[in-house]
Amino acid sequence: NAGVTQTPKFRVLKTGQSMTLLCAQDMNHEYMYWYRQDPGMGLRLIHYSVGEGTTAKGEVPDGYNVSRLKKQNFLLGLESAAPSQTSVYFCASTVRGSEDEQYFGPGTRLTVT
Amino acid sequence: GQSLEQPSEVTAVEGAIVQINCTYQTSGFYGLSWYQQHDGGAPTFLSYNALDGLEETGRFSSFLSRSDSYGYLLLQELQMKDSASYFCAVHSGAGSYQLTFGKGTKLSVIP
Numbered sequence: 380n381a382g383v384t385q386t387p388k389f390r391v392l393k394t395g396q397s398m399t400l401l402c403a404q405d406m407n408h409e410y411m412y413w414y415r416q417d418p419g420m421g422l423r424l425i426h427y428s429v430g431e432g433t434t435a436k437g438e439v440p441d442g443y444n445v446s447r448l449k450k451q452n453f454l455l456g457l458e459s460a461a462p463s464q465t466s467v468y469f470c471a472s473t474v475r476g477s478e479d480e481q482y483f484g485p486g487t488r489l490t491v492t
Numbered sequence: 493g494q495s496l497e498q499p500s501e502v503t504a505v506e507g508a509i510v511q512i513n514c515t516y517q518t519s520g521f522y523g524l525s526w527y528q529q530h531d532g533g534a535p536t537f538l539s540y541n542a543l544d545g546l547e548e549t550g551r552f553s554s555f556l557s558r559s560d561s562y563g564y565l566l567l568q569e570l571q572m573k574d575s576a577s578y579f580c581a582v583h584s585g586a587g588s589y590q591l592t593f594g595k596g597t598k599l600s601v602i603p
Contacts, residue, residue, distance in 0.1 A: 421579050421593030429589060469534060480537030
């Protein structure tokens with residue numbers, strides 16, 4: 380099992396460009412999450428999904444959109460990137476979403492210039 | 493909303509014991525988790541406490557006091573590889589689908 384994988388690992392964007400980050404998990408987990416992590420900060424939840432076809436906003440959703448068309452995939456989109464979105468993005472998944480541990484992907488380091 | 497407080501940095505000697513504290517303010521508290529993150533790596537799960545008391549997993553233990561809105565992570569027999577950032581995170585809200593993380597404690601283990 381690969382666990383949770385993220386594509387790409389690194390990306391540099393110009394302000395105003397768009398991109399999609401892909402998260403895939405092969406553990407048949409129902410719940411998936413997108414976080415961002417900035418220096419000196421903990422992880423902040425952007426959006427999450429409790430099942431195929433469902434998404435919900437987290438703590439910092441502005442400027443991002445998500446889709447969960449297939450259970451194993453959770454996509455994070457930036458329609459018009461801004462320098463404030465420079466961050467490391469982590470995807471995570473879990474079986475139930477409560478006390479179960481969240482399994483994290485390796486992260487995507489995004490720089491917006 | 494939720495807020496968590498934990499020390500930003502801790503330094504300890506190899507072989508010693510270190511305690512990392514976490515205090516929280518939240519509505520609808522369901523439990524407290526701890527995660528470890530090495531530089532450049534992904535967070536990995538260490539422990540979860542829903543009830544008051546101590547949970548032990550090998551060299552690591554985690555404690556929770558719901559009445560004091562307080563928890564800690566205890567690392568024993570410190571090894572150099574324990575140098576990492578440690579995050580406490582609260583499970584809260586309807587269905588407790590969401591985790592809110594603290595800003596993390598950077599632990600440096602010195603010889």
